[in-house]
Amino acid sequence: MHKVYTDIVEISGDVITVEAEGVGYSEIARITTSRGVSLAQVIRLDGKRVSLQVFAGSKGISTQDKVRFLRSPMRVASGSNLLGRIFNGSGLPLDNGPELNENLIDIGGPPVNPVKRIIPDKMIRTGIPMIDVFNSLVESQKLPIFSIAGQPYNDLLARIAIQAEVDIIVLGGMGLKYDDYLFFRDTLDAQGALSRSIFFMHTASDPIVECLLVPDISLAVAENFALQGKRVLVLLTDMTNFCDALKEISITMEQIPSNRGYPGDLYSQLASRYEKAVDFDTAGSITILAVTTMPGDDVTHPVPDNTGYITEGQFYLKNRVIEPFGSLSRLKQQVNGKTRDDHRVIMDTMIQLFASYRETLEKQSMGFGMSDWDKKLLRYGKLFEEKMMSLKVNVSLEKALDLGWEIMASCFAPEETGIKKSMIEKYWPGIRQTKNGKD
């Protein structure tokens, strides 16, 4: 069997150093302490000194505890047996189910060859008009939800998990409050979505190193399904906690910080996770939606900033709604031309009018008089906020487009919207009916 080492020479933070031989880089070891057993990963080799990151944290580790190297990198079980199950960041069950050890796959596998990717062109419907109509989510897209603490981002994620038209949901929780974890579990269970979901949960009280494993383990499992032709949606919350865990560990490791204490490779660390989003040529796809809370609502903070450079757009969740300005899906043009012929018209016109409404609001707050046009805009803006923006709205894309026409028709004359005549004739409520009546 594997040799056991008991010469722990250093314990600092969650990193222990043991003297051992013949150890491979990134290898996994099992540490047996008086408190139980934990996994650890080799993060540095220097002569006989082997530094390990202990997943369960170093609290209570004695210098004479036993370290056994397992001669393999970090692995996780894969396959359909995982569906409906809940695990922690090390891949151990949290749901009283059996431990899984079949079809083990390496986590943090190699990157996809760019020439084997295809240009994404399939929309994922979510039933949320602010996404479907205005910033469509596309298969293989990686999108963060930029938000601040206190906003209902987890509610939003849960809703997307329930409604999104995909085969499998992988939910990775990092630094979650325990009640948030319960919320996800109970909501998905109640809506019957648990059976197509897999949870990897790290709560705020769990050891910090496990937090780092959550994205890798979630994406490794997702990738395995995608290679079998499944369309997988990976939901991660909250990536800022992941970055903070990175920061904590790199500082413990005495790495030189670059920006506000974050390690210099923050960009590469985030990119290697987000870039797992892929639409495989001849197989399935991985789509990533990740919550990124912005400390102090500051988009130039290193975490949202680096994220923005990596992802394909972002959703801004502000004041309990997805803010149309600042939210962007870079891939929407690939899909919104193929849905219904009025999709882009509705998208452009309604946003332009909403921008005018915001200007009018500003004028109103400065005490200027309101013209007839201003009054129309105010009415429109209110309707838009109530019937489109509110996260309570839950309708299909087609219904949402119809709703868009109705809202505009109830506020404006057709020519005031600047919409092409042919579109007005086809869709504008009053006109459409009379025309149909004649037919």
Added chain:
Amino acid sequence: MEHKRTGSVIKINGNMVTAESDNFIIQNEVAYVVSGQEKLKAEVIKVRGKTAQMQVYENTSGLKLGDKVEFSHELLSVELGPGLLSEIFDGLQNPLPGLARQCGFFLKRGVYLPALEDSKEWPFNPLCQTGQIVRAGDKLGFTQEKIFKHYIMAPFSLAGDLEVVEIAPEGKYNLQQPIARLKDETGKIHPAFLKQSWPVKIPITAYRKKLKPQTPLVTKMRLIDSLFPVARGGTYCIPGPFGAGKTVLQQLTSRHAEVDIVIIAACGERAGEVVETLKTFPSITDPRTGRPLSDRTVIICNTSSMPVAARESSVYTAVTIAEYYRQMGLNVLLLADSTSRWAQAMREMSGRLEEIPGEEAFPAYLESRIASFYERAGEVELRDGSIGSITIGGTVSPAGGNFEEPVTQATLKVVGAFHGLSRSRSDSRRYPAIDPLISWSKYKSFISEEQVAAGQAILRRSSDISQMMKVIGEEGTSLADYIDYLKGEFFDFVYLQQNAFDKVDEATDQKRQKHVFDFIYNNILNKRFVFSDKAKALHFFQSLRQLFKGWNSVEPSSEEFKKIEQEILLLLKENTNA
């Protein structure tokens, strides 16, 4: 070479591996770490006594202390020869389509393929005779690669006068058959092949002299060509926050720029963007040659999730290939997206080497590395009198969109033009989002200096007035000021902004730019307008703008073009004070 030098691994930290050897070690030589069946490529980046610190171009999982290291005696090099065009390489010049055929979806570590297919035969036409004296870089013959005459040159690595002792007759040769034998001054005979290799971190300097970049490089982007031009052989940078359109700008440039060859270095950015380029370029026709755009393009693709150390070398790989084509007297454009990711790769390595950090933990040599990269651009006169050039355009992704950071500042010191993108322009959908108030260029435009100055002046004035109006309101602004404000806005909307989705408007050639700029300068910027009130002025400029937008999307050769021009003149006539 004597026996192979080897060493063994004594330390591993991320992708930095330290090896010990009893033999000599060469700085920057390539070494391979042997782990079971796999051999991982690495580069020596620091030598200390008997130890070599190496950056491994792969994931180092599973490597062990004591693993064998083989030193190759060669610096990190690329293969140069026919067959580079329309290929897609990673940062170490592995052909990605070849890797996909061999390994499937993923980039398996330790698999390296030759950049060029050795067995492929190319027609060779000799251009020199036996007995002739040549020097490194001189043309020995040529072959045909796509639409280009691909010259086969005397190896760049040979020094002094070389006598051609043998030259192959016209015929078909593969890359391993010698096409010439050259005798150097010491009497040693060197074979020459259709391909040669060259270390990426050393510039190819087999030319007579470097010239001052003077000819404008037409990108067909009006804002760039007219106001902030780039010269052939010059350098420019595009810093901007995320979402401001850096990559779209680079893509448009790679499509429309009037150069022979475009080399795209996708360095640490999204894979999806490269996919778009590599899937669409084969089906887009280059109007200048009638051939697919991919025929004149080489893509070096080391996207953000690919190994970081190879990202560092990818820009060097790209610029070396550019230098090779420049040696043939071609005009090459190198687009690097993004140099910040390249700088970050240096930072990661520097941290692992435990070097004393500079600002924001970037290494102290950041500036000199950036400078020496951009210095590899330039227009050169070759030894046969022909001219070739490399123009380098690099994007910069400053943290938080703030230009006061080390990479942007180091870049600004060495480039000839600065195209700064602003979030406020991109938020208000003014594309290209290059901010005319902060950008500059040291190169000369094909538009006269006087006209350029007038254009920039009205933009500044207009912006000043619009700032003022925010405070004192439209009512408090004088009519003359208001007209200047409208003039500036008009110039911005119809000339600086371009619609990338309009077939005609997306690219404007030099002739048309001159014509339209002349027209605007003479009839609008330099004219006084008289209106009875602000509403009339606004209405006039709105109608003018509408006509111009229509004009912008009409082919210059069409009847429509002349018709709209007359309409605009008529409208102007009714409103100007002669």
